[in-house]
Amino acid sequence: MKRIVVLGSTGSIGRNVLDIVRRHPDQFRVVGLAAHRNVDLLRAQCADHPEARFVVTDPVAAAELAKEPRFAGGSEAALIDLVRTSDAHLVVNALVGFVGLAPTLAALEAGIPVATANKESIVAGGELLLRAARKAGVALVPIDSEHVAIAQCLAGAARADVERVILTASGGALRDRDPDATADVAVGDVLAHPTWRMGAKITVDSATLVNKGLEIIEAHWLFDLPYDMIDVVIHPQSIVHSIVRFVDGSMIAQMATPDMRIPILYALAYPHRLKSDLGADVLEFPALSFAPVDQRRYPCFALALAAARAGGTAPAVLSAANEVAVQAFLEGRLPYAAIPELIGSALDALTARPVTSLDDVVAADHDARRWIREHRTPATRGDGR
């Protein structure tokens, strides 16, 4: 029986994680839950998992829950305490954003394996996380479907035999629109993802394709791959999640219906596999197609590649600037076309520095957020002021 802590339990990934737990009650026991402010859902989840202590990070939610017997804190520091004090066999990180970095690092440093969907933490602090995992001899297992696919395609492969890794991208909600007509596209249109049902931020990230740039950086750290060995193709059906091409011309692709519970099950059960009724018969798959990425359509993708190659703190700046820009877009304060403008200006302004500690990454994240606050132009404010 694996004792697990689920950070971000109220989100899209978190709810799917708890669905997997519900389907395998003999395998997993939830001993910790954490969210930002969705008090009602967190209460319901606590009722389902009577051993779980819980944390929220929003002060209003924390005040509301403070008197409840299993409340374990109302701050970002409490996330770290929950990870350290739950006697967990696995921490599942389903948080969105930079807030996921410190608890992931804390878990790995404490010798607790982590299954993570929280790509922003790997993008910003991948070097630190992989170093901590290696030092403690524990696994950092991806949940992102592309990386779960790569892990499976690489299983048993000799490193020298791998020619390249190809991530697939759906192309997001705007993939069939004229790129010149997306400048002020509505939030609802961007959130209408063609194949996946996900949280708001990653759905916007899919439309801008910054998500695929973040995933390239994730793959670089998780699989120790140089950037010139990682490619991306557009695959609108989201059935093939990644492909590994070998030096002899053979390719291994991993396929499954676009249901995040499949990679989540892989990550939770790792290094074993659990039987499930998820997935579809191959005859149910649609016709599969692949196309190159049109970089003109996706300026954020090019920015992410540039940040990846710059290295050091540049990916942390990229990710922080993107978080701020996407939040502003979702709140109607920023036009869609200004997202790449904001990210690009932060990357231009903040020189990449080497990453030697968590403090370096935290400083880069803070600098990027502060720079954007101080330098947003009338156009990027979206309010004409």
Ligand SMILES: NC(=O)c1ccc[n+]([C@@H]2O[C@H](COP(=O)([O-])OP(=O)(O)OC[C@H]3O[C@@H](n4cnc5c(N)ncnc54)[C@H](OP(=O)(O)O)[C@@H]3O)[C@@H](O)[C@H]2O)c1
């Ligand atoms: N959704 C997918 O299918 C998918 C696929 C691959 C990778 N991912 C990655 O998985 C991560 C989670 O994505 P998601 O789509 O599940 O996001 P989501 O639906 O927005 O859920 C985010 C979760 O994080 C919590 N949270 C947000 N800010 C927080 C903070 N400051 N402190 C503590 N908790 C906080 C939220 O709590 P509240 O509900 O209380 O706000 C919620 O539980 C992201 O990194 C995303 O890129 C997602």
